[in-house]
Amino acid sequence: EIVMTQSPATLSVSPGERATLSCRASQxxxxxxxxxxxxxxxxxxxxIYAASTRATGIPxxxxxxxxxxxxxxxxxxxxxxxxxxxxxxxxxNWPPMYTFGQGTKLEIK
Amino acid sequence: EVQxxxxxxxxxxxxxxxxxxxxxxxxxxxxxxMHWIRQAPGKGLEWVSxxxxxxxxFYPDSVKGRFTISRENAKNSFYLQMNSLTAEDTAVYYCAxxxxxxxxxxxxxxxxxxxxxxxSS
Numbered sequence: 001e002i003v004m005t006q007s008p009a010t011l012s013v014s015p016g017e018r019a020t021l022s023c024r025a026s027q028x029x030x031x032x033x034x035x036x037x038x039x040x041x042x043x044x045x046x047x048i049y050a051a052s053t054r055a056t057g058i059p060x061x062x063x064x065x066x067x068x069x070x071x072x073x074x075x076x077x078x079x080x081x082x083x084x085x086x087x088x089x090x091x092x093n094w095p096p097m098y099t100f101g102q103g104t105k106l107e108i109k
Numbered sequence: 110e111v112q113x114x115x116x117x118x119x120x121x122x123x124x125x126x127x128x129x130x131x132x133x134x135x136x137x138x139x140x141x142x143m144h145w146i147r148q149a150p151g152k153g154l155e156w157v158s159x160x161x162x163x164x165x166x167f168y169p170d171s172v173k174g175r176f177t178i179s180r181e182n183a184k185n186s187f188y189l190q191m192n193s194l195t196a197e198d199t200a201v202y203y204c205a206x207x208x209x210x211x212x213x214x215x216x217x218x219x220x221x222x223x224x225x226x227x228x229s230s
Contacts, residue, residue, distance in 0.1 A: 034216035044217075046218050049216040050210060087153065087154055091209075091214050091216055094213065095213075098156040099156070100153050101153065102152075
């Protein structure tokens with residue numbers, strides 16, 4: 001099983017500043033990596049797939065990068081609605097075995 | 110509007126069974142792989158099962174032999190039959206659509222709002 005590790009567990013950032021979230025895979029997943037945003041009481045929402053492609057309707061302030069085992073989600077100029085939990089997910093296995101990181105909580109500083 | 114709606118969650122005793130349903134609207138599920146993903150209280154996300162367009166199925170070891178996913182394209186719906194439930198199966202269960210640039214290399218591009226399953230005596 002590919003283990004996904006996110007850091008930090010909690011990130012405190014002020015509105016208007018930049019946030020950088022990390023996700024590491026225990027083995028290479030190529031670019032088969034997605035990021036999701038989840039607000040309390042809501043389902044996750046797809047932000048990024050293929051490591052760096054924004055999903056439909058996702059603002060340009062969300063940027064995904066990386067390949068192999070190290071990935072980053074950068075949110076430039078944080079807005080109030082961006083404070084949430086962010087999950088990464090790999091989808092590189094055969095047979096299918098999808099795994100998520102434990103999540104990073106982005107909170108207001 | 111593309112939408113998934115889960116139903117069937119509730120309280121069940123340890124060792125019991127439950128069947129979850131997911132109804133799709135705004136798209137035709139027959140051309141998509143469909144998935145169930147769960148989230149235990151205060152925990153991360155865990156993929157639970159997938160059913161492909163030819164009704165092929167996949168599971169992680171944590172539920173293999175206990176859970177069965179199926180689809181009913183005529184009703185634009187799919188299901189999760191859960192047997193031999195334990196307290197560790199307590200979670201919000203989400204249904205989701207597989208998005209992909211490559212078969213079975215999938216992220217989840219549409220999610221339902223979730224249904225809560227509580228396993229307790």
